[in-house]
Amino acid sequence: MASMKDVHLFRRYLSIFLSLFQSLFSCFFDFPILIKIADSFLSLYFLVFCDLRPVTVDLDDGETTVHFWISGHRRISRPNLVMLHGYGGNSKWQFVHQVSDLSRSFNLFIPDLLFFGKSYSRNPDRSVEIQARSVAGGLKKLGCCCVEGVGGGRVSVYSISYGGFVAYGMAEMWPEMVEKLVIVSSGVGFTQKQKTAEMKKHGGDCSKILVPKTPMDLRLLIKISMNTGLTFVHWVPDFILSQFISVMYEKNRQELLELAKNLLEREEEPELTVISQKTLIVWGDKDKVFPLEHAYRLQRHLESSRLEIIKETGHAVNIEAPTTLNNLITSFVLS
Missing domain, CATH: 1.20.5 (Single alpha-helices involved in coiled-coils or other helix-helix interfaces)
Structure with missing residues (x-):
């Protein structure tokens, strides 16, 4: 005692x-000077240690700007890998544990999805489809893939959580562009009934959990996403968590809430389209956001797929088991 x-x-x-x-x-x-300094150090890490450089692409619609981190010295001997993040900050914060390893094997293309980081659009559409079209349009502008007969080459796409919905849409709409697909911890194909059931487990309005407003909200998001819980977050003072929320969510809070509501409340098709690409499905066995049963369901739905389960890992596999995940991605895409 x-x-x-x-x-x-x-x-x-x-x-x-x-x-x-x-x-x-x-x-x-x-404030929020501390988080801005940390974000700047992440940019420096991407530039110096991972050979990535920032590029901003204006799309042909005249309304949309997509920000990418791309490999500074692309090699023709390396395949192109697109990395699509989920909710929880911009692409730098979500992929910081992975880019160094993956940049040794792939030409990387890492966009901030619309309203995350530096990507933005005046288009009022908040669907997954507009995200997929924006990423594909940006890749076409960068000349790394074939979209609707324009450009050259193909890409593999690694996606986690919300990014999995975007990646699946890209694979469905542009099979000539997407060669292989890696889906991690993503509720692709969720029915409205399943969404409602999962939302009830976490208190009803999951859009507010996905877009935290207070330090308590952020701690809840981390608790749900992590099996280990990132116990040190309990020692992080509220003012630092508030700074993180201010930098990551405040600028486009309304748009982020609308994206989440569109995803959670829209009616799914009666049957999820079967895509033709070889697909690797990766899941943490302790996922509280999209329970493991949904991984098995997605595997049964896709004939050209295989499932890898990572033990003692929650929803945020990219943070809790980045080395294991990197090895799975590399062996699958290069095989």
Whole structure:
């Protein structure tokens, strides 16, 4: 009991110290300076250690701008790999544990999906299809793939969670472009009944969980996404979590909420289209967002697919088991 009291006392003093630090720090800097500095360091890491460079592409519709990180020195001997993120920040924060390894084997193309990071559109459409068309349009502009008879080459697509819906749409609409598909922890093909059941488990309106507004919301999102729970997040003071929310969600909060509602509330087709591409399905056996049963269902639906299950891992496989996931992606795409 004494040790528990000591822990609680330590946490209390730490909280007081950090609150004082915040008050002092705010006298000199305008928040959210800490997260902006961290985001800048991530950009530097992508540039220096992963040989990636930022590119912004204006699409032909005159309304849409897509931001990419792409390999600075593309090699014809390496296949092209597109990486599509989910909710939870921009592409840098979600793929930071993977890009270094994958950049050694692939020419990488990593877009921020619309309203994440630096990608934006004035188009009022909030569907998965507009995301797929924006990514495909950007790839065509970058000259790395064939879209509707224009461009050259093919790409493999690795996607996680929300990105899986976008990747599936790309594979369906442009089979001449997408050669292989990796889907990680994505509820592709969810029926409205299944969506409702999953939303009830997490308190009803999942769009508010996906787009956190308070530190408590962000902690809940992490708790649901992680099997390990990232226990250190309990020690992160609220003002730092608030900065992360401010940088990642505030600018396009309404659009992000509309994207989530469109995904969660739209009616699915009676039967999910069967795509022709070879597909690798990867799932954490402790996924609380899209339970493992949905991975088996997707595997049964796709004849040219195989399923890999990662033990003791939750929804965020890219963060909890990045090395295992990288090895699976590399062996599948290069085989």
